[in-house]
Amino acid sequence: MSGDDDHGFASTLAILLGGLVFGFGLGLSGMAKPEIVLDFLQFRDFGLLFVMGGAAVVSGVTFFVATNFLNHAPLTGRRYTRRLKTFDKNVPIGGVIFGVGWGLSGICPGAAYASVGLGNVAILWAILGMFLGAYAQGFVRSSRTDESDAVTATSSD
Amino acid sequence: MDITTLPLVALADLFPRGIAQYALGGLLIGLGVAVIYLSTGIIAGASTFLESTLSYVSTVPRFNRVKYLASRNWRVVFTLGIVGGAAIYALALGEFGWTTNVQWWRLLGGGFLVGVGTRVGKGCTSGHGVCGVGSLSQTSLVNVGTFMVVAIGTAQVVAAMGVAP
Numbered sequence: 098m099s100g101d102d103d104h105g106f107a108s109t110l111a112i113l114l115g116g117l118v119f120g121f122g123l124g125l126s127g128m129a130k131p132e133i134v135l136d137f138l139q140f141r142d143f144g145l146l147f148v149m150g151g152a153a154v155v156s157g158v159t160f161f162v163a164t165n166f167l168n169h170a171p172l173t174g175r176r177y178t179r180r181l182k183t184f185d186k187n188v189p190i191g192g193v194i195f196g197v198g199w200g201l202s203g204i205c206p207g208a209a210y211a212s213v214g215l216g217n218v219a220i221l222w223a224i225l226g227m228f229l230g231a232y233a234q235g236f237v238r239s240s241r242t243d244e245s246d247a248v249t250a251t252s253s254d
Numbered sequence: 255m256d257i258t259t260l261p262l263v264a265l266a267d268l269f270p271r272g273i274a275q276y277a278l279g280g281l282l283i284g285l286g287v288a289v290i291y292l293s294t295g296i297i298a299g300a301s302t303f304l305e306s307t308l309s310y311v312s313t314v315p316r317f318n319r320v321k322y323l324a325s326r327n328w329r330v331v332f333t334l335g336i337v338g339g340a341a342i343y344a345l346a347l348g349e350f351g352w353t354t355n356v357q358w359w360r361l362l363g364g365g366f367l368v369g370v371g372t373r374v375g376k377g378c379t380s381g382h383g384v385c386g387v388g389s390l391s392q393t394s395l396v397n398v399g400t401f402m403v404v405a406i407g408t409a410q411v412v413a414a415m416g417v418a419p
Contacts, residue, residue, distance in 0.1 A: 104294065111293035112328050116335015119286025119298070119380075123336065124343030126279020127271075131356045132419065138409035143268045144276035149383055151277050155284025156388030159291055175295030179389035182376045184396065191375015192397040194367050196404025201412060202364020203356060205379040206372060207300030209365070210333050214340025216351045222358045223365035230369020231304035235316035242315070 104173040111172055122152070123211035130212070131203030131223075138200055202226075286339075287384060296328070299381025300336070301372040303329045355419040360412075371401070 126148040127133035137145035163177040170177065182188070199205055204212070204223040212220040269276075290298045306326035309317040344350040354361070372378040375397050377386060386394020 108294050109328065109331055112290050112296070112298075112331050113335045113338075115286045115288075115290035115293075115298065116332040117286070117339035117342065118282055118289055119332075120336035120339025120341075121343045122279045122282025122284075122286060122339070124279070124340035124349075125275050125282060127275065128279070128283075129340055130352070131354050131361070133271075135356070135409055135419075138406050139413050140406075142270055144271055144273060147273050147276035148280035148283065149379070149387075151280025152284040152287070152384045153387040155281055156287045156291075156384050157390070159284070159288040160385075160388050163292060170291075170293060170295030173294045173296070177291070177295055178297075179391065180297045180299075180381070180385040180394070181389060181391045182382075182386065182393045184393040187374050188376060188393055188397050189400045191371045191373070192400030193371070193404050195371025195375055195378065195397075196401035197408050198364040198367025198369075198371055199379075199401060200364075200405035200408025201367065202361050203409075204361060204365060205300075205368060206304065207336060207378065207380045210300065210303075210336040211340035212354070214337040214342075215344045215349060216341075217353050219354050219356075219358065219361065222361035223368075226362040226365025226367075227304055227369035227372075228308065230366040230371075231373050232308055232312070232314075232369075233366075234370045234373040235305060235308065235312075235314055239314045239316040 108172045119207070120211045120214055123208055124215060128205075128208040128211065129215055129217070131220075134199070134203035134205075134208070138203070198230075283380075283384060284388075287380075287388075290332070297381075297385050298332055299377055299385060300333070301378035301381055303333050304369060305373065357417075357419070360417070375401075 123129045127144065128148055133142065134145065136142040160179050164179055167177055169175065202223055204220065206227060209220055209223050209227065287298055290296050305317050306322040306329045309322045309326055341350070344352065377394065377397060382394040382397045387398060
């Protein structure tokens with residue numbers, strides 16, 4: 098392994114372990130099944146509220162305790178921070194596009210990877226679609242940045 | 255009918271599969287985030303994997319920014335963990351081999367829009383929905399509120415048009 102965010106074998110193991118628990122939870126909660134997500138969106142089963150609520154409560158308590166009472170992560174020395182992305186018009190625009198896609202397919206990124214773990218071969222269509230969508234967005238965004246850079250020489254993002 | 259049973263009947267209608275596996279699954283999803291965060295300080299979202307993985311095979315500048323090159327290895331590990339964790343669940347509870355009946359064009363088209371939307375909107379159901387909401391980020395709350403309302407509307411329209419599953 099190489100890269101600035103790699104901090105050795107212990108970090109890799111911790112991330113793998115976290116991923117395993119995360120994926121097990123996605124399987125158990127039913128999020129890995131598009132049918133269950135679509136049942137929620139069609140008001141036939143409100144169980145998903147407990148999935149997102151339960152997950153957000155655990156992460157919320159964890160973030161609160163770590164940012165207020167702890168300093169550095171033991172395996173990396175990173176400071177504990179909250180996830181605070183800047184707001185701009187892309188946030189609701191992206192939300193609308195994501196919402197149409199989620200409502201059409203019943204699939205989001207983490208749940209799609211977990212669905213592979215169920216042996217759900219059909220989900221590869223969704224994963225192919227997600228990579229194509231991310232590639233299309235990145236390609237268009239890069240092209241635009243090149244144009245604006247040529248004119249204004251400002252940095253992107 | 256005994257009047258005291260009415261709320262229970264209504265509750266059963268809202269949760270035809272019960273709530274236990276939903277709540278427990280949600281707690282485990284949060285616990286997975288917590289394990290990674292407490293040990294490494296990394297806030298794990300699932301969707302950046304798309305861009306960071308594309309950096310292995312694409313020369314498009316957008317995918318080769320430092321933050322993606324730096325994080326792409328652990329994101330592969332995280333994603334393999336997600337696949338493995340779901341596989342352990344499926345093998346342990348005898349569901350392995352379950353396959354969705356949702357039609358391929360819904361998965362492909364919906365996946366495409368999810369891929370675009372999550373990159374434009376800076377996150378997905380785990381990044382914004384779990385980590386961002388857990389951080390009480392107003393940006394994430396706006397994003398989640400938006401995609402939730404739009405997804406409900408979309409699913410209702412698709413169902414009303416007679417598309418199933």
